[in-house]
Amino acid sequence: MPPIHAPLAPLSVYAARRARVFDLLGDRALVLPAAAHARRSRDTEYPYRPDSEVRWLCGSEESDTVVVLLGHADEERFVIFTRERDPEAELWAGPRLGVEGARELHGADAAYPIDELDERLPAMLDGCAAVGYRLAEGRRAEPEVRAALRHARERGARRGTGPRALFDPGEVLDDLRLIKDEWEIARMREAAALTVDAFREVAPMIRSGAGEWQVQGRLDGAFRAGGGEGPAYESIVGGGANACVLHYVRNDRAFEPGELVLIDAGASVAGYAADLTRTFPVDGRFTPEARAVYEVVDRARAAAVTAVRPGATMAAVHEAAVAVIVAGLRELGVLEEPAEGETTPWRRFYPHQTSHWLGLDVHDVGDYARDGQSRPLEPGMVLTVEPGLYFGEAGVDTAEGRADRFRGIGVRLEDDVLVTADGHEVLTAVMPTDPEAVAALVAGG
Known part of the structure; x- marks a missing residue:
């Protein structure tokens, strides 16, 4: 049986793209949530359309996923947060990759449950100079990005670390995608x-x-x-x-x-x-x-x-x-x-x-x-x-x-x-x- 939601391109294609992204990132970070499900009415949703940036970077097509690229990190530079396996939910909406499946399928350095995002993301961003994230779009990770910025304002002056600014991810990704x-x-x-x-x-x-x-x-x-x-x-x-x-x-x-x-x-x-x-x-x-x-x-x-x-x-x-x-x-x-x-x-x-x-x-x-x-x-x-x-x-x-x-x-x-x-x-x-x-x-x- 082929992998669930297998990336369409060879992993080497996505790895080459991320290498160019890291060249441009320097000591900054990117936090890219997958597209949310759009509700048509009540409990009926429009067909899901994967996020273009996430898809371009690693081939992920699952919702409730956050891709993090850490230009300042030495080891875990490409990290995925995603949903864990859930037999009951999968009965209704189909199989999920799960944490380990996402790590293996997309070649991530590390993968964690999406429920651990609030605990892990601020610490991951602690050493970066700026965060690429779009506020006010109603997607995952906004509270965590805000927390990282707030923490850096409060304590970063003493240590000289922590993100002090936001930038649009398109500053890095758009020309590469073009x-x-x-x-x-x-x-x-x-x-x-x-x-x-x-x-x-x-x-x-x-x-x-x-x-x-x-x-x-x-x-x-x-x-x-x-x-x-x-x-x-x-x-x-x-x-x-x-x-x-x-x-x-x-x-x-x-x-x-x-x-x-x-x-x-x-x-x-x-x-x-x-x-x-x-x-x-x-x-x-x-x-x-x-x-x-x-x-x-x-x-x-x-x-x-x-x-x-x-x-x-x-x-x-x-x-x-x-x-x-x-x-x-x-x-x-x-x-x-x-x-x-x-x-x-x-x-x-x-x-x-x-x-x-x-x-x-x-x-x-x-x-x-x-x-x-x-x-x-x-x-x-x-x-x-x-x-x-x-x-x-x-x-x-x-x-x-x-x-x-x-x-x-x-x-x-x-x-x-x-x-x-x-x-x-x-x-x-x-x-x-x-x-x-x-x-x-x-x-x-």
Whole structure:
């Protein structure tokens, strides 16, 4: 029988990650509680989603766990606090690793029952200079971290020891997580491939009278049936004007002839997210107006993808998309010269950024700018490229009649892009964006 909740990556992968963390920690410490269970109502909980930082550091997927990294310690530097075995509780919720199981499975220097956290943690932190912990999130270990800080304020001045400050764990972890290792990249390729397969499966369902909910159900089911953990985020299936709502998730309307359907969804594989958007014509037929908008967005997507390479900035990727969007809006007759004092009139129709980081979180960690300057891209980063045009009521009504014929049209096209040593790799490239190919998928081709 395989180990319960076995880490998905080899232990050597997690050990290498922690070694880089310790290099940055110095004599500081990290205290990282696992995610808490989210309650849906009364005694019913949402499906558990493991904490990304804990998962990245050691592969643990159990709740009520606290991972501690002690940069100042000589021996017990990687410590896990977790639940003990409990046959009655395990009858209801499934097997637990237990203390010894967690130590062995994750390669910890030491492991202790979570009920001993209040007794042991303050002493462990006594010799560190600062503690990486996020207050006010309602997770475990906050009282113990506060106690360690209070003790250091009261008695540390005499001994010159004890943590005097808190810092955000992201100061150490975010940049490390931002550059994906080979194991992570392999998982993201798998998530992208699974997502593309699911999109191809649902495309022929986009017919007049079919429901957004039906497409969502098949899509989410395909993510799970294909071996993924399910959707990486709540799937968006927006027909007609619903495609103009950026985070539309009601998915409760039937498609009508002549509309476009925007699908924004991604599978999760080993915790790693794909994030793909395609926009399909109902019944496989674009109206002239819909196709004109679609082609502008596709040109913007291609320009932004081309801009992805080492040394380029996130801002440059966005600017490449915006330049095509602005030119396209003028070709469509929607955009005139901006009014006095108006510098970004295109934002009425393209209100969001072109990219975000992608990884264990669909909007993954990592700063987009440093010292006021857009961040240069580096090999191993994974980002989305997702320009769009949305002719919702508010934007159309400000265009003084120039956009009326596009009312209710929303188009977004999104790919997942890995920065490589000599350029980029589009992880979702096999899912076409050419309008004829997209229409053919709906028609069953």
